[in-house]
Amino acid sequence: MSSNLSSGSGAAEKPRVRFAPSPTGYLHVGGARTALFNWLFARHFGGTLILRIEDTDAERSTAEMVDGILQGLKWLGIRWDEGPYYQSQRTELYRQSAAKLLEADAAYYCFCTREELEQRRAKAAEEGRPPKYEGTCRKLDRSEALRRKLSGQPAALRFAIPESGSTSFDDAVFGKVEFSNSELEDFVLLRSDGTPTYHLSVVADDADLRITHIVRGADHISNTPKQVLLYQALGAAIPMFAHVPLILGPDKTRLSKRHGATSVMAYRDEGIVPEAFRNYLALLGWTPPEGMPEMLGDSELIRLFSLKAISRANAVFDRVKLDWFNAEYIRTYPAETLLSLIEAEWRKAHLTPVSNDRQWLLSTIDLLKPRARSLKDFSGAFRAFFNDEFEPDSQAVDKFLKDENVRALLLELARRYETCADFSEQESERILRDFAAEKGVKAGALINGSRVALTGQGVAPSLFAVMHAIGKNRTVSRLKRVEELALAARGSKA
RNA sequence: GGCGCUAUCGUCUAGGGGUUAGGACGGAAGAUUCUCAAUCUUCAAACCCGGGUUCGAUUCCCGGUAGCGCUACCA
Numbered sequence: 027m028s029s030n031l032s033s034g035s036g037a038a039e040k041p042r043v044r045f046a047p048s049p050t051g052y053l054h055v056g057g058a059r060t061a062l063f064n065w066l067f068a069r070h071f072g073g074t075l076i077l078r079i080e081d082t083d084a085e086r087s088t089a090e091m092v093d094g095i096l097q098g099l100k101w102l103g104i105r106w107d108e109g110p111y112y113q114s115q116r117t118e119l120y121r122q123s124a125a126k127l128l129e130a131d132a133a134y135y136c137f138c139t140r141e142e143l144e145q146r147r148a149k150a151a152e153e154g155r156p157p158k159y160e161g162t163c164r165k166l167d168r169s170e171a172l173r174r175k176l177s178g179q180p181a182a183l184r185f186a187i188p189e190s191g192s193t194s195f196d197d198a199v200f201g202k203v204e205f206s207n208s209e210l211e212d213f214v215l216l217r218s219d220g221t222p223t224y225h226l227s228v229v230a231d232d233a234d235l236r237i238t239h240i241v242r243g244a245d246h247i248s249n250t251p252k253q254v255l256l257y258q259a260l261g262a263a264i265p266m267f268a269h270v271p272l273i274l275g276p277d278k279t280r281l282s283k284r285h286g287a288t289s290v291m292a293y294r295d296e297g298i299v300p301e302a303f304r305n306y307l308a309l310l311g312w313t314p315p316e317g318m319p320e321m322l323g324d325s326e327l328i329r330l331f332s333l334k335a336i337s338r339a340n341a342v343f344d345r346v347k348l349d350w351f352n353a354e355y356i357r358t359y360p361a362e363t364l365l366s367l368i369e370a371e372w373r374k375a376h377l378t379p380v381s382n383d384r385q386w387l388l389s390t391i392d393l394l395k396p397r398a399r400s401l402k403d404f405s406g407a408f409r410a411f412f413n414d415e416f417e418p419d420s421q422a423v424d425k426f427l428k429d430e431n432v433r434a435l436l437l438e439l440a441r442r443y444e445t446c447a448d449f450s451e452q453e454s455e456r457i458l459r460d461f462a463a464e465k466g467v468k469a470g471a472l473i474n475g476s477r478v479a480l481t482g483q484g485v486a487p488s489l490f491a492v493m494h495a496i497g498k499n500r501t502v503s504r505l506k507r508v509e510e511l512a513l514a515a516r517g518s519k520a
Numbered sequence: 521g522g523c524g525c526u527a528u529c530g531u532c533u534a535g536g537g538g539u540u541a542g543g544a545c546g547g548a549a550g551a552u553u554c555u556c557a558a559u560c561u562u563c564a565a566a567c568c569c570g571g572g573u574u575c576g577a578u579u580c581c582c583g584g585u586a587g588c589g590c591u592a593c594c595a
Contacts (some may be wrong), residue, residue: 213593316534339525
């Protein structure tokens with residue numbers, strides 16, 4: 027018979043959701059998106075987000091990884107309301123649940139050793155049979171099994187899957203999903219050392235924490251019928267499931283290290299702002315209602331989010347679009363917001379700005395931000411604005427300072443600026459244009475050459491705004507050093 | 521292999537029995553200019569295949585194919 031309808035119960039209740047990473051690695055983008063969806067869902071309904079650390083695999087879980095995950099969530103701006111709970115500290119709950127299952131005859135002791143199981147699996151594979159546990163110990167007499175267990179023989183506890191029928195559940199994104207019970211294996215609940223495995227601890231915890239909606243990766247779909255059966259055997263209410271499609275690399279295989287940056291922290295280090303990352307991640311598999319823009323701040327994301335609008339197909343992670351969001355956010359942020367982000371970037375890059383004058387910092391940031399693509403630009407391409415030590419871009423030098431005549435003229439121009447009384451934007455432009463006319467050269471040639479001399483880059487804001495930002499003294503001395511700069515560029519190119 | 525899920529521009533996706541199949545990123549061209557962005561204007565770009573059902577399928581059904589997931593005393 028087909029068991030279980032989805033609960034979806036307690037419509038009036040505030041949802042309780044959880045993000046339950048396993049600390050066997052850093053917070054990766056897939057986990058981050060799952061966390062984000064949980065967070066958006068909880069906030070949308072004024073519910074509760076619970077953080078739970080699934081560290082039942084003592085071998086592979088480390089405190090360092092837990093820390094990394096917490097840090098990643100904090101950087102992402104995802105705040106949880108309860109927890110973190112650690113499964114390693116809740117073993118009593120799992121033992122009680124296991125005892126209950128044994129009591130109800132929904133579980134049995136299994137004395138098969140690892141070696142035996144492996145042998146049988148290998149043989150099954152050889153013969154082309156499914157490598158399913160065939161229930162050797164399920165046939166054991168109950169009292170006999172108990173006697174052996176009591177006598178000290180090591181035993182795992184297995185769940186007894188119903189012999190017939192099917193198990194289905196209603197998924198908020200996939201709809202009804204059904205599995206034949208004959209496909210399911212009598213999985214292990216308690217290892218022979220008494221520690222719980224994933225299925226038991228997850229279900230016991232989700233029931234205990236009164237989780238109403240389980241939002242997790244689609245890689246868990248196949249696990250779900252086992253868990254549904256567990257809920258039923260435990261007499262617990264079945265939550266609503268929402269499986270979100272996986273994130274893929276450009277080659278359409280599951281995103282992993284070999285695709286490059288996969289840890290959330292790597293994106294912070296690459297100068298991505300958290301809000302841009304959140305916005306991009308939210309759009310990976312979820313679509314706002316029609317007519318909505320894609321640039322969506324947190325409050326709008328929260329307001330518009332819905333499990334129904336989650337796509338069923340896996341999505342390729344598109345770095346280029348992330349970068350577009352990043353540039354877009356940097357451009358729209360007020361300089362005050364950017365300053366603290368940029369200061370963190372400077373600390374990382376060991377760059378100390380030549381001045382701490384706040385007004386100057388803010389106006390310079392405002393000047394630069396329209397063409398920034400990453401926070402890193404403020405310590406990289408824009409370095410010359412904040413520090414006197416910078417490497418010229420050899421391509422830019424090649425393009426605009428190759429002509430020695432131009433370089434000579436810039437030297438002469440430097441002297442004009444040196445002796446000028448008024449160095450305003452208007453006046454510095456007038457001086458340069460008059461100078462160009464006098465020498466019979468195009469102003470553009472001098473402007474472009476100056477830009478490279480002053481910033482080391484071929485790409486920068488309007489030249490006279492640049493001059494204003496870096497000031498008269500630095501403008502003059504950099505123009506004077508144009509030969510040196512050209513030489514340095516040639517050197518670095520070689 | 522078995523089971524499950526999925527399939528619209530290069531990518532993220534909207535749509536849905538009759539549409540010029542819409543948007544965003546990216547791409548191309550042009551305008552602008554002091555370089556590069558930005559901005560504005562244009563353009564190119566998609567319904568996996570085969571059968572049904574139907575007056576009509578990209579849409580509904582079935583099959584195939586492909587991709588992904590699961591198939592542990594990992595989570």
